[in-house]
Amino acid sequence: MQIRLMTHDDVPLGLRLSAQAGWNQTEADWRRFLWLAPDGCLVAEWAAEAVGTAAAFAFGTLGWIAMVLVDEAFRHRGIATRLVERALQHLHAQGVQTARLDATAFGRPVYERLGFLAEYRLLRMHGTAGAPSADPPFAALSADRLRAVCDLDAEVTGTRRGRLIQRLYAERPESATAVFDDAAAAGYAFSRPGRRAAHLGPAAAVATAAGVALLDRMLARCPAGPVLADIPVDNPAAVEWAEAHGFAVQREYTRMYRGRRIADCPQRIWASSGPEKG
Ligand SMILES: CC(C)(COP(=O)(O)OP(=O)(O)OC[C@H]1O[C@@H](n2cnc3c(N)ncnc32)[C@H](O)[C@@H]1OP(=O)(O)O)[C@@H](O)C(=O)NCCC(=O)NCCS
Structure with missing residues (x-):
């Protein structure tokens, strides 16, 4: 088995594997990963056939591992373990002291064996947007x-990931909204299109009223059809908002870390940006 860097030519591979796993990423998502971490996106080859991916994003001393995918026909050969080991080496070489990820039930045992510890649970909630509405009004950021x-975002997530936020904004400025308290942001919400559903997030708010107002705005803005949001169990007001809007739990993720534990504020996260970005 060999591990090499991913290139833009591998985007069809990434899309095939994420679709095979039932995930929601689009071509734009894979290209954004390559833009964010050209040296951290990896492909595993088994007998010269590309069969797996992983991505490692360094944000200062904090790193994020994502897109760990192995073709169904090639699982249980240690490929994911090798990919994550390589991703960790890459992050350490960048000066990362804490690696984090959102584990599926499939991935969790692989990460536990590599020393990752559970932090908190996120609910993947699935709902449906009605026709886009101007009520409540949408104030674009x-x-x-x-x-x-x-x-x-840095205060709430404990991660200086301004590059990612700026890129999400540059791609779709019309899909970002925020509320302010004088010059300081009191909350923000983004959304993006997915392969199977619109994805709410990242979204954060310092107070419940702002979180509710932002997600109300964002849901009214979504195209009619399926919508996903990844919500920390530690933010019961956000879970309540989702349930009140007809969302139901589809599955769960476990946020895990390895290294020095960082302080973030899951109770202020209204929608994580997805298991691939924290
Ligand atoms: C999770 C996933 C990436 C694991 O990929 P994988 O390459 O099968 O992972 P590994 O082979 O490293 O480890 C899986 C199991 O195979 C076992 N294994 C490793 N090498 C082996 C070998 N040579 N022979 C037999 N078993 C082996 C491991 O011990 C592990 O066992 P466990 O699950 O009982 O703990 C894969 O199932 C997948 O793509 N799932 C869908 C997407 C997903 O959930 N990704 C994780 C995101 S967090």
Whole structure:
């Protein structure tokens, strides 16, 4: 088995594996991963056939491992374990002290064996948007206030991932909204299209009223059809919002870490940006 860097030519492989696993990523998502971490996106080859992927994103001293996917026909040969080991080596070489990830039930035993510990649970909630509505009104985030949104995101997630937030905004400025308390952001919400469903997130708010208002706005903006949101169990107000809007739990993820535990605020996360980005 060999591990090599992923390139844009491997995007069809990534899409095939994420679709095989029933995941929601689009081509734009895979290209964003390559843009964020050209040296951290990996492909595993078995007898010269590309059969697995993993991605490692370094944000300062915190790293995120994602997109760990192995073709169904090639599982239980140690491929994911080798991919994650290589991803960890890459992150350590970048000065990362804490690696985090969101584990599926399939992935959790692989990560536990590599020393990852559970932090908290996230619910993958599935709902349906009605026809887009102008009620409540959608106030799109203006570019000059993006820095304040990145500051709040860093405070809530414990991660300086302004590059990711800026890129999400640049791709779809019309799908970002925020509320402010003078110059400081009091909450923000993004959404993006997915392969199977619109994906709410990242979204965070310092108070319940702001979180509810932002997700109400964002849901009214989504195209009619299926919608997903990944919500920490530690934010019961967000779970309540989702249930009140007809969302149901589809599955669960376990947020895990290896290294120094970081302080984040899951009770202020209204929708995680997805298991691939925290
Ligand atoms: C999770 C996933 C990536 C694991 O891939 P994998 O390559 O099968 O993982 P590994 O082979 O490293 O480990 C899986 C199991 O095979 C076992 N194994 C490893 N090498 C082996 C070998 N040579 N012979 C037999 N078993 C082996 C491991 O001990 C492990 O056992 P366990 O699950 O009972 O603990 C894969 O199932 C997958 O793509 N699932 C769908 C997407 C997903 O959930 N990804 C994880 C995101 S967090």
